[in-house]
Amino acid sequence: MKKILISIFVLALTLSSCQNNKSQDQTDQKKDEPVQVEKKEQKDYKSIGLEYAIGTKAELGKNLMTKMKEDGPIHALEFCNVQAMPITDSMSKKYNADIKRVSDKNRNPSNLASEQEIEYIRQFSQMVSNEDQVEPIIETTEDKVKFYYPITTNSMCLKCHGKVGEDIATETYNKIIELYPEDKAIGYQENEVRGIWRIYFDKE
Numbered sequence: 693m694k695k696i697l698i699s700i701f702v703l704a705l706t707l708s709s710c711q712n713n714k715s716q717d718q719t720d721q722k723k724d725e726p727v728q729v730e731k732k733e734q735k736d737y738k739s740i741g742l743e744y745a746i747g748t749k750a751e752l753g754k755n756l757m758t759k760m761k762e763d764g765p766i767h768a769l770e771f772c773n774v775q776a777m778p779i780t781d782s783m784s785k786k787y788n789a790d791i792k793r794v795s796d797k798n799r800n801p802s803n804l805a806s807e808q809e810i811e812y813i814r815q816f817s818q819m820v821s822n823e824d825q826v827e828p829i830i831e832t833t834e835d836k837v838k839f840y841y842p843i844t845t846n847s848m849c850l851k852c853h854g855k856v857g858e859d860i861a862t863e864t865y866n867k868i869i870e871l872y873p874e875d876k877a878i879g880y881q882e883n884e885v886r887g888i889w890r891i892y893f894d895k896e
């Protein structure tokens with residue numbers, strides 16, 4: 693009886709260890725697969741996000757450049773005041789995504805970055821000042837992709853986001869304050885992170 697019990701016990705042990713091995717293999721496989729898929733997806737999400745960001749930037753930039761050339765910063769300001777949001781929204785519709793520009797030092801009160809986004813702005817600023825290659829930050833939830841990418845300044849931006857009295861003419865600044873009494877979006881230099889693209893889109 694004892695012998696039988698022992699052999700059953702040994703048999704059970706061997707069987708269970710076999711099963712263990714098998715399930716170990718399976719989890720190993722499972723561990724590999726999603727990682728690969730995830731990497732490929734990340735790459736796709738990166739190119740989709742960049743397409744939306746660059747497309748929207750081009751649309752805003754084209755309109756802004758024309759206005760600056762034709763009418764100067766004060767009229768361009770009024771144009772941005774009225775048109776920046778509708779243009780961004782129309783690009784959201786076009787791409788079926790939720791596109792926003794947010795900043796830690798925002799001009800329009802509805803463009804204030806969240807705490808998390810301010811942390812990303814800090815990270816991007818670090819990358820830009822170190823001259824590191826800038827990679828977007830991508831987060832995924834079950835069905836959504838959250839894409840973040842920096843918006844950097846060039847010399848043209850300083851006419852409305854630079855130093856008051858130096859880059860920004862006093863009369864331009866008066867207009868800024870009239871339109872945005874709580875403006876924080878000044879004091880920038882060239883090639884600084886002015887804010888980020890915050891783009892949400894569906895995984896499918």
Ligand code: HEC
Nearest residue numbers: 768769772773776793795798799800803844849852877887
């Ligand atoms: C003619 C003045 C003008 C120029 C030039 C200009 N901006 Fe702005 N910018 C504005 C105004 C006005 C707003 C607020 C728009 C709104 O109410 O939606 C704004 C808003 C923004 C925002 C959204 C966050 C916030 O602060 O509300 C970003 C980001 C931004 N500008 C970046 C830039 C960059 C980068 C450049 C240069 C490529 C630039 N701007 C050039 C006037 C200007």
